[in-house]
Amino acid sequence: MKLTLTKALPPDLSKVIVLDTDITFATDIAELWGIFRKFTDKQVIGLVENQSDWYLGNLWKNHKPWPALGRGFNTGVILLYLERLRRIGWEQMWRLTAERELMSMLSTSLADQDIFNAFIKQNPVLVHQLPCFWNVQLSDHTRSEQCYTEVSDLKVIHWNSPKKLRVKNKHVEFFRNLYLTFLEYDGNLLRRELFGCPSQANPESVQLQAALEELDEDDQCYDFRRERLTVHRVHLYFLQYEYTPTEDDTDITLVAQLSMDRLQMLEAICKHWEGPISLALYMSDAEAQQFLRYAQASEVLKNRKNVGYHIVYKEGQFYPVNLVRNVALKNANTPYVFLTDVDFLPMYGLYDYLRYG
Missing domain, CATH: 3.90.550.10 (Spore Coat Polysaccharide Biosynthesis Protein SpsA; Chain A)
Incomplete structure (x- = not known):
């Protein structure tokens, strides 16, 4: 799916952040969006280097990974400059890359990540390497602990091990607590307009406010009538x-x-x-x-x-x-x-x- 976003998303959408579902953000995603401004004129993809030796091919005997630039890149967090990708003919380029490699590799091991890496191997000028703290990978054989000195430095935690929350890492308890905090966060708070963030009121909010103003607070049934207007998630x-x-x-x-x-x-x-x-x-x-x-x-x-x-x-x-x-x-x-x-x-x-x- 990640490979086809230039076609799947609206043609007037120029940039997009693509995330795996097994990540936890520890910062404002707007910081990540701001990195688009650091792209050179030729760069179209932003990725963090892979934090294991997978693409080096030395994890076990006869391990033959897809071609990659150095350690390769992990696609759990991607910045895609869609406008530029469409301009260079991305759809045809990645397909040709995949077809060529599949003649010898027969199949992928890491799905679209292998194709991204094979493409970048041939076109290194098109990738913008993100700082490693934007995708701290807790995979098997990870070297992510070399990426940071303090856990407070981390921006994105990627649970890309099959073990997920049971992964081995000296800071895993901190990571797990952060993840569980988000899971148990009261989602109703996210429906409220944030202070200091002015935005145009949507029609539903206007209608709800009008309905609330019509209620009589002295009515003995006020609480029940007020509850009737609640829209539950x-x-x-x-x-x-x-x-x-x-x-x-x-x-x-x-x-x-x-x-x-x-x-x-x-x-x-x-x-x-x-x-x-x-x-x-x-x-x-x-x-x-x-x-x-x-x-x-x-x-x-x-x-x-x-x-x-x-x-x-x-x-x-x-x-x-x-x-x-x-x-x-x-x-x-x-x-x-x-x-x-x-x-x-x-x-x-x-x-x-x-x-x-």
């Missing part, structure tokens, strides 16, 4: 979900809603109901991460892929039971639903009984 399919519709159109989904204090019911429900399930969970950001760890540690839950978990993030002082239930109902993918309270445990075989009984 919703994360559909929080975990992997797989469902194949049946051919006879008789399938039925168990639908329920719950909060953190009913989490212990999930395993029992999944054991009693073999069919698809749609669950809406009313949780804070921190609770959602606790649920994620719980689900990943549960042998029952992690083996069930036909359960759709939908997070409705907490906001306000009331439990929006109808909203949460409707999220679960709306995302049931079968002709029929079995709407139940999460405290009720269906009898064994009820799924088949309702379908065929």
